[in-house]
Amino acid sequence: MTGDPVPVPQTARRHIRLPGLARLWAMFIKEFLQLRRDRVTFATMIFIPLMQLLLFGFAINTQPKNLPTAVLSQENTDVSRAIVAALKNTSYFSVTRIAGTEQEVDHWLRAGTVQFVVEIPAGFERALRRGETPSLLIAADATDPVASGTALGSLSGVVSHALAGLHGIPKAQTSAPFEIRQHRRYNPASVTRLNIVPGILGTILTMTMLIFTALSVTREIERGTMENLLSMPIRPLEVMLGKIAPYILVGFLQAALIFIAGYLIFDVPVEGSLLLLSGLSMLFITTNLSIGYTFSTLAQNQLQAIQMSFMFFLPNILLSGFMFPFAGMPVWAQWVGEALPLTHYLRIVRGIMLKGSGLTDIAHPAMMLTALTLVAMTIAVTRFRRTLD
Amino acid sequence: MTAAPEIAIEVEGLTKSFGDKTVVKDLSMHVERGQIYGFLGPNGSGKTTTIRMLCGLLTPDAGHGTCLGYDILTESDKIKPRVGYMTQRFSLYQDLSIRENLEFVARLYGLANPKRQAREAIARLGLSGREEQLAGELSGGWKQRLALGACILPSPDLLLLDEPTAGVDPKARRDFWNEIHGLAADGLTVLVSTHYMDEAERCHEIAYIAYGTLLARGTVEEVIASANLETWTVSGPDLHDLADKLLAADGIDMVAPFGSSLHVAGRDHGALEAAIAPWRGDTRFTWTSSGATLEDVFIDLMSRSQDNFQ
Incomplete structure (x- = not known):
């Protein structure tokens, strides 16, 4: 700097033509500059359409394939082996388990480990050779009607085709030499709302809980109260728990x-324990509150916190099995889905409300929710800035 | 409790940078217990940063020291419960009432019976009958009183006040200072930053900081004496014109208008006399030799450090 007076530009006061256009241009430039500084908004603009495109394009499949299936074979014959081999060959079913007992099968279905159980009853082969049209039993987890529909429709053709190559089986003339007895469990009438209502519950809780705590730290920073709070003798863990606790109650009421x-x-029933459902719903609420709080410690301001919450919310909706069948997604998308709390909560809610699952059936998703909560809380406490540096 | 140390603040070589901008440079200070220590300096000189380092809100890049006998680098958990920090910007909850804010502070510091503590604080503040009013609705003066009330609620040993009287009317300012003196008489140490010269003169000791560097410290008299500034007050017509001419003359370090007169100051007695000689005989002007005021000294310090800074 020098002591010389700043020269006044002589052209400064000259009027230009189209002043309205100049003002518009000034505004245009200013908006662009601000947009460029706001990196999170910029990331949102790129990330959200890209994420939507990739998820809808690659991860989501409304005609799901490779659905986890268990086989309970009461006999060991060339016919039963042919059926298992044929199931393994189709793209609709993925035989992941071979069961020994009925109890095993029931547990797998309740826990959601498998979506179908194909049961080949004892004496199936003999009855078939005699032309007695025996029954092949198939039990489907129909909590999500969309997921099971197409696969069930394809089953008859798959089995007929498998048997066609075998010796001594009467050739199908007008109808198949066997019948398929379907048993849609948990939602026999395939009522969509039985599946949707528990899903909506999880979705609403995710969105509202995330936002509540996502704003909590950034709000204190923006209003200037954080400086005062930090100068007082309170620890990050105490701040976090004190901010999360009231909303657990709010979420529970919701x-x-x-x-x-x-x-x-x-008319959505609660088949299982209401107490268990309440307890695990509280856990799920806490998980989302912790994640929202973590965003709050990472974001610079309230807008960024909202944007982060939204970016987290989107895959929760698309990859959790709420909108589209989980089992129908490619493996990578399923892995992403496993890291999302809504995925696990849906298993819990559908399990308890529709299947009457007990704690042992849904121990895995409950543990996953606990783990996600602890991870989020740990990040939040370590990321919480104790100073204004 | 251990015997209270006689020294409230003792820091050496404090340095803090944000990015490539050094905000506080090698700052040392020493504040005794029960003192009111004034912290002065222009905007952006590092006063707030220094105060924040003292109460553990910022980590110094270099330097060390103690606050109430605790290490400012490692023991901020022990410092915080015993320090009341009043931020420059009102930082209580605007959407909570006066009572709710005070109860929050009382609970946070673990005081017994927070409701009673808050009620008593409200009575002390003269806010009885208004306890349910939202803090955000209070006027500037009352906000400041409330903030001070919240700071002293947990009976701290040290008060750090960051420009507590900015934007407050003279009456409220005077009341505020009376209160500060009362607290200091009870043994509380007060570090207060300010822009007001009259407030600086109400402090036991002052420190002047500009561009992150401590330039002068001591009692008001000591600071004025150490500046070694000789000052003349001149009154008469066309002072603006005269000021321009005087500034151009050698031997004059500072010219500042004060209402209908000018303060003209220089550090070198002979040079100053020589410089003003051409106008001394002009009958239109009245010249009086006056002692330098604190403000003269600060403006001189500031302009000199600015020269160094550039």
């Missing part, structure tokens, strides 16, 4: 409201 409405208006 959940109760949806349960009651679901029960009264949509």
Whole structure:
């Protein structure tokens, strides 16, 4: 700097033509500059369409294939082996388990480990050779009707084709030499709302809980109260728990409201323990609150916190099995889905409400939710800035 | 409790940079217990940064020291419960009432019976009957009183006040200072940053900081004496014109208008006399030799450090 006076430009006061256009241009430039500084908004603009495109294009499949299937074979014959081999060959089923007992099969279905159980009854081969049209039993987890529909439709053709090559089996003339007895479990009438209402519950809780805590730290920073708070003797863990706890109650009331409405208006039953459902719903609420709080410690301001929450919310909706069948997604998408709390909560809610699952059936998703909560809390406490540096 | 140390703040070589901008440079200070220590300097000189380093809100890049006998680098958990920090910007919850804010502070510091503590604080502040009013609705003066009330609620040993009276009317400022003196008489140490010269003169000791460097410290008299500034007050017509001419003359370090007069100052007695000689005889002007005021000294310090800074 020098002591010389700043020269006043002589052209400064000259009027230009089209002043309106100049003002518009000034605004245009200013908006662009601000947009460029706001990196998270910029990332949102790129990331959200890209994510939507990739997820809808590659991960989502409304005609799901490779659905996990268990086989319970009561006999060991060339016919039973041919059926298992044929199931393994189709793209609809993926035989992941061979069962020994009925109990095993029931547990797998309740826990959601498999979606179908194909049971070949004892004496199936003999009855078939005699032309007695024996029954092949198939039990389907029909909590998500979309996921099981197509696969069930294809089953008859798959089995007929497998048997056609075998010796001594009567050739099908007008109808198949066997019949398929379907047993749609948990949602026999394939009512979509029985699946949707628990899903909506999880989705609403995810969105509201994330936002509540995502704003909590950034709000204190923006309003200037953080400086005062940090100068007082309080620890990051205490700040976090103190901010999360009130919303657990809020979330619980919200959940109760949806349960009651679901029960009264949509006739959605609660087959299992209401206490277990309440407890695990609280856990799920806490998971989302912790994740929202973590965003709050990472974001610079409230807008960024909202944007982060939204970017997290989107895969929760698309990859959790809420909108599209989980089992139909490619493996990589399933791995992403496993890291999302809604995926596990859906298994819990559908299990308890529709299948009457107990804690042992849904121990895995419950543990996953606990793990996600602890990871989020650890990140939040370590990321919480104790100073203004 | 251990015997209270006689020294409230003792820091050496504090340095803090943000990016490539050094905000506080090699700052040392020493504040005794029960003192009101004034912290002065222009905007952006590093006062707030220094205060934040003292209470553990910022980590110094270099330097060390103690606050209330605890290491500022490693023991900020022990410092925080005993320090009341009043931020420059009102930082209580605007959407909570006066009572709720005070109860929050009382609970956070683990005081017994927070409701009663808050009620008593409200009575002390003269806010009885308004306890349910939202803090955000208070006027500037009352916000400042409330903030001070919240700071002293946990009976701290040290108060750090960052420009507490900015934007507050003279009456409220005077009341505020009376209160500060009362607290200091009870043994509380107060470090207060300010821009007001009259406030600086109400401090036991002052430190002047500019561009992150401590330029002068001591009692008001000591600071004025150490500046070694000789000052003349001149009154008369066309002072603006005269000021321009005087500034151009050698031997004059500072010219500042004060209402209908000018303060003209220089560090070298002979050079100053020589410089003003051409106008001394002009009958239109009245010249009086006056002692330098604190403000003269600060403006001189500031302009000199600015020269160094550039």
